[in-house]
Amino acid sequence: MSGFYSVLASLLKYIFVTVIYLFIFAIIRMIFLDIKKANSDKRKPQHDTTYLEVITNKNNLYFDVESSYPLTSDVVIIGRGEDCTISINDLYMSNQNTQLWFEDKEWYIADMGSTNGTYINGEKMTDEPLILDSGDRIRIGQVEFVIVIVGE
DSSP states (O other): OHHHHHHHHHHHHHHHHHHHHHHHHHHHHHHHHHHHHHHHHHSOOOOSSOEEEEOSOGGGOSSOOOSEEEOOSSEEEEESSTTSSEEOOOTTSOTTOEEEEEETTEEEEEEOSOSSOEEETTEEOOSSOEEEOTTOEEEETTEEEEEEOTTO
């Protein structure tokens, strides 16, 4: 009878070791897939048009944002409202917060009388529209963008 228990103990030992190896393999695979996903998120989007790239850590936000927003029309409205060109469900944004438009080969930006304002390179905008340069940082609500002007 003791031979039976010894064979059973050996069999259970091998099964236990196999389960441990499978568990470790699953954890390593999960880490690899997480790293692969994080690296693919950091890649620069390939745009042939001017775009806004989100530089805010998306993990710290309670709402979803894209990694970039192409500016495909000459007038772009950013805000919380569903009728906006770029609609972001951020409670710190007004329904129509900020307007960007393309005129005379320049991109302009203006705050649309929002409650919390629009910030360019860390400074709150006044009522006057500004001309944007590639690399300018735009903060609207809790989201910060960098504008990448293609062809500049």
